[in-house]
Amino acid sequence: MPRTIDLDSYAKGVLEGSRAHIARAITLVESRRADHRELAQQLLTTLLPHSGGARRVGISGVPGVGKSTFIDALGTLLTERGHRVAVLAVDPSSSRTGGSILGDKTRMERLAVNPAAFVRPSPTAGTLGGVAKATRETMIVMEAAGYDVVLVETVGVGQSEATVAQMVDSFLLLTLARTGDQLQGIKKGVLEIADVLAVNKADGPHERDARSAARELAGALRLMRPQALGSARAGETPLTDTAWTPPVLTCSGREGSGLDEVWERLERHRAVLESTGELTAKRRDQQVEWVWSMVRDDLLSRLEQHQDVRRLAPLLEERVREGSLTATLAAQRIVEAFGLR
Numbered sequence: 001m002p003r004t005i006d007l008d009s010y011a012k013g014v015l016e017g018s019r020a021h022i023a024r025a026i027t028l029v030e031s032r033r034a035d036h037r038e039l040a041q042q043l044l045t046t047l048l049p050h051s052g053g054a055r056r057v058g059i060s061g062v063p064g065v066g067k068s069t070f071i072d073a074l075g076t077l078l079t080e081r082g083h084r085v086a087v088l089a090v091d092p093s094s095s096r097t098g099g100s101i102l103g104d105k106t107r108m109e110r111l112a113v114n115p116a117a118f119v120r121p122s123p124t125a126g127t128l129g130g131v132a133k134a135t136r137e138t139m140i141v142m143e144a145a146g147y148d149v150v151l152v153e154t155v156g157v158g159q160s161e162a163t164v165a166q167m168v169d170s171f172l173l174l175t176l177a178r179t180g181d182q183l184q185g186i187k188k189g190v191l192e193i194a195d196v197l198a199v200n201k202a203d204g205p206h207e208r209d210a211r212s213a214a215r216e217l218a219g220a221l222r223l224m225r226p227q228a229l230g231s232a233r234a235g236e237t238p239l240t241d242t243a244w245t246p247p248v249l250t251c252s253g254r255e256g257s258g259l260d261e262v263w264e265r266l267e268r269h270r271a272v273l274e275s276t277g278e279l280t281a282k283r284r285d286q287q288v289e290w291v292w293s294m295v296r297d298d299l300l301s302r303l304e305q306h307q308d309v310r311r312l313a314p315l316l317e318e319r320v321r322e323g324s325l326t327a328t329l330a331a332q333r334i335v336e337a338f339g340l341r
Ligand SMILES: Nc1nc2c(ncn2[C@@H]2O[C@H](COP(=O)(O)OP(=O)(O)OP(=O)(O)O)[C@@H](O)[C@H]2O)c(=O)[nH]1
Pocket: 061, 062, 063, 064, 065, 066, 067, 068, 069, 070, 101, 107, 200, 201, 202, 203, 251, 252, 253, 254, 255
């Protein structure tokens, strides 16, 4: 990063779609230095009115499901149709291992050299909250630069799928041919947030299995979805979009088959959201929820670093372990210790 940062030239470069400026803007957005953070917020404030124009799609699936191959093929297809495609990633494991599982350029060979595409590996900014914040802000940069499709890839670790669902319009779950008991292995939470599902690697000898797995999964979803809707209390946003039944498709990233239909369904999902006014509401709610998630992250990290809390916590934990203090009282003391300063 240069010593002095000319924000006007950064903003102008991004709006003109200059790759060098986009890269610099993202580096600024990802920086954890206090002065950079302030500059990043100024830059984002300038770019914000130019953002919001992209179709935002989250893509998830267990390691090995074929995400890279799929995104490489889908992204290429979309650029051929005149779209400009940004691929971002949310991979909280990258901060632990020091290496990113997702978004590695070499994993998407065609897109990495495609002038209409921009592939950005997951930021390694510590917590899931930190990674998600950088990715959300990078999304603003990419949209301001004229990318009209943003694909946010995530690996199904912990809360990462739910976090990505909070920043996209539609969520695609890639899965493999599984039947019966194996279906149980798919996390229920991710089935609830998926808007489109696709059984990948439906090619060669696997094609038939993939089709029957898709039918079975569709059946399982039908049993599950009404419950998800019914369980939302009055006044709460239901977990699923009211006018939408998630389709289960088959595709092959390697052969490029079925990708057309997957995209078409994602487009249709967005059209339904738009026609019911849910898209605008969803994006607004996401912004508000983002505010609170940052507040929670910030408070938690302050609490964890608070001197009195750090001193007290091990003693309280020990007493809870040996059963001489209730969990409730321990929690109260920690919060009190935080509040005294
Ligand atoms: N038969 C078949 N194999 C595929 C397909 N897509 C990917 N593969 C293979 O599956 C393996 C994983 O593919 P990737 O695209 O790297 O999958 P990924 O989900 O990104 O994997 P991780 O990087 O582990 O998360 C590779 O050996 C691919 O060659 C497909 O559509 N059909």
